[in-house]
Amino acid sequence: MQLKKTGLLIALAALSATGYAQTGTNVKINELSVPTAPAFVLMDQSPASIEKPTNPKALSVSLFNLLQGGAVEFTPYWFKDRPAYTFNDYFKKHSPIFETLAFSGASFKKDSVSFAAGGLRTQLFRFYSPLLRKDVDSVRKAIVLLLANDPDSLDLDAIDAAKSELARLKAKTTFDIELAAAYLGQASSFKSLGAVRSGAWLNIRWSPYTFPLDIVALARYSRAVDPAKTGQDSVFFDAGLSLSYQEKNFDLALEYVNRRDIPNKSNYHRLALVANYQVMPGIVAVASVGKDFNKVNNVLAVFGIKFGLSKEKASLK
């Protein structure tokens, strides 16, 4: 029996991380979203390179390297091959907790202080509407046919386009619940690691497939330790709701965020209506009205024009 194997590059995916606003009261709805890699967000870092070990041996090497500084991200469920686990099995699963349970870790040194962060993220529940499932299956079948060729005859451009369409559809879960948590510690040595920040996120999203509406409920618990130990820790519980409507050149979003300052037993809230209109590619008119967290000077009224060099459509997400 002979075996010949060929690897062909089609496309790359990029990892992005959003900023993390821990202090102050200017939290916005998108800052409450479940982060892709919670550990990196808690560190306010976007690592230049992230190791992604795919088996326990590689993980042990990555974790050893982590002690010298760096970042790692891994999904233990897939360390082992799943020969009988098909795309359809995965797509139909409503509770892919283990399949999507991803851990992230990072460490870096600043002056003589070492920082280390760890985090996890998983999808607790998801549901795709029947129409969306049908469309995903159509794209899957198209990809299967494109792949049913000799390796030298594959239409890589068509496969790439179909793969992008599949990724777009897969991301449009009709209903999903995601959970994430992270911890950041600092110490003069790893043996005396003490907490600096910790946080937990919960995201519940409903997005009808045939109507451009997106409703997201978000909750975040965050704690920042007072570094001087002279005051009290900052502990917040944020709860938010976002309702957005998106057309080709037009976005409209209504956002509400309530922040509970737990040590001070006080509440703040922010309510904003945000609209973006793409006048032409690269030029977006923006309007935002509402009420910010502050007790005074809290009226939000922003009107303006944004100029961009990118051809991508402006989005509120």
Added chain:
Amino acid sequence: MADGNDDVLLTITIGNAQIGGSVVKLKNTATVLAKGEIQNLKLGKKADLQGKTLTITTNILDANEQTNGIVVTYFFHACQTPVTTFNDKVDNDGDVFSFVVDFNF
């Protein structure tokens, strides 16, 4: 590989929640027996397959963003060694990995 006079059926399973397509041919012939998803493909009587070589090309797209591992299982119903599994991994998310495998009957 084959024994007796039963029909030999072939099923190809793409694991790790990836997507794959296959082309099944008899070696050194241009005739394609089947392509696409292969499930319970009737290859013929065992006796008729004796001495022949089946060439299967399977291309797998890394469609699972959680892993770059790819795994394919060839199941030949009514054969002495019914299951053969190959695994490997792609270097980058979204790559295509190709297996070309000859099965001798």
